[in-house]
Amino acid sequence: xxxxxxxxxxxxxxxxxxxxxxxxxxxxxxxxxxxxxxxxxxxxxxxxxxxxxxxxxxxxxxxxxxxxxxxxxxxxxxxxxxxxxxxxxxxxxxxxxxxxx
Amino acid sequence: xxxxxxxxxxxxxxxxxxxxxxxxxxxxxxxxxxxxxxxxxxxxxxxxxxxxxxxxxxxxxxxxxxxxxxxxxxxxxxxxxxxxxxxxxxxxxxxxxxxxxxxxxxxxxxxxxxxxxxxxxxxxxxxxxxxxxxxxxxxxxxxxxxxxxxxxxxxxxxxxxxxxxxxxxxxxxxxxxxxxxxxxxxxxxxxxxxxxxxxxxxxxxxxxxxxxxxxxxxxxxxxxxxxxxxxxxxxxxxxxxxxxxxxxxxxxxxxxxxxxxxxxxxxxxxxxxxxxxxxxxxxxxxxxxxxxxxxxxxxxxxxxxxxxx
Numbered sequence: 001x002x003x004x005x006x007x008x009x010x011x012x013x014x015x016x017x018x019x020x021x022x023x024x025x026x027x028x029x030x031x032x033x034x035x036x037x038x039x040x041x042x043x044x045x046x047x048x049x050x051x052x053x054x055x056x057x058x059x060x061x062x063x064x065x066x067x068x069x070x071x072x073x074x075x076x077x078x079x080x081x082x083x084x085x086x087x088x089x090x091x092x093x094x095x096x097x098x099x100x101x
Numbered sequence: 102x103x104x105x106x107x108x109x110x111x112x113x114x115x116x117x118x119x120x121x122x123x124x125x126x127x128x129x130x131x132x133x134x135x136x137x138x139x140x141x142x143x144x145x146x147x148x149x150x151x152x153x154x155x156x157x158x159x160x161x162x163x164x165x166x167x168x169x170x171x172x173x174x175x176x177x178x179x180x181x182x183x184x185x186x187x188x189x190x191x192x193x194x195x196x197x198x199x200x201x202x203x204x205x206x207x208x209x210x211x212x213x214x215x216x217x218x219x220x221x222x223x224x225x226x227x228x229x230x231x232x233x234x235x236x237x238x239x240x241x242x243x244x245x246x247x248x249x250x251x252x253x254x255x256x257x258x259x260x261x262x263x264x265x266x267x268x269x270x271x272x273x274x275x276x277x278x279x280x281x282x283x284x285x286x287x288x289x290x291x292x293x294x295x296x297x298x299x300x301x302x303x304x305x306x307x308x309x310x311x312x313x314x315x316x317x318x319x320x321x322x323x324x325x326x327x328x329x330x331x332x333x334x335x336x337x338x339x340x341x342x343x344x345x346x347x348x349x350x351x352x353x354x355x356x357x358x359x360x361x362x363x364x365x366x367x368x369x370x371x372x373x374x375x376x377x378x379x380x381x382x383x384x385x386x387x388x389x390x391x392x393x394x395x396x397x398x399x400x401x402x403x404x405x406x407x408x409x410x
Contacts, residue, residue: 021374021375023353023381024353025353028356028378035367035370036367037357037374039353
């Protein structure tokens, strides 16, 4: 995804598409759109919940992620956060809401 | 016609029904219509399925329709071959005509794996003690069928050698007690435990090596409507002369490995997810590595005891 789009697109996760089952340290997520089952750790789950709460841009996520996880900014490299977001996108679990003009 | 044990029906009538495609095999939750004029298949079926309920009559609706026969007219006469035809295209190589029993078993596996959507199917052997079921999942050559057959000799009921069949509405496994498929060295191991009469004639030189089938016992067939609750999931690996090694498998990992081996999980969809997750909550999973069958049986017995505490 081009860097420039990062600050303009809003993304969201639709909870009504998911069935979630917690199992020990991980959560299982069944996506009704794809029929796929995913295993989530707490970090991935927190990011998904972040987008399920209300639409956000990736720039929002990078900004809010340290606080979301209770970590310092140095512990949350931009590239790592972006990669985790990309994994959710590639799995079809987050969707673009709109493109800003 | 009410289903009756195959052995109670005249051999000639069975052969005629197989030739015409009017024989129905009623096993576990499935009715399979079988059609074949192959004499090797007839002999095998009459022997290995002798305790299974069958009916004869074209009017009986079946879940699956399976024909085992020549791939074309030419191959009925010139170096005759057979292949299973479950009614849909599936890439499979024709086999020499005397390997029709293998074609039959492959065809029945294909039929259930790819056409069943009433249940969630996992690739695993299943045996049970009372109501407690042990699922044995392994890659090819891992010893799934050998361990399944060995557990039968240790007093466990056979639910299935090939499929753990999970209901969609509750955590319960359905029996589908078909013969246990044994390959190569495991044939002698099981023959020694179960006796010569429990096994079919070995088929030598098949694509899987030498193959023989251990017959499901009459008691397994009689209990084919009794569900069992999964308590233990085993991922076995056989390594010659290895000492026994057991290690727990995280439920999350175990579930993904089971799901990866399911032919219909994605199609069954949400119901499959929900019952699979509920099932995983109630069972323990272990990897075991073993070097002889007696060790593996003892270990599974111990683990099942531990799992139910």
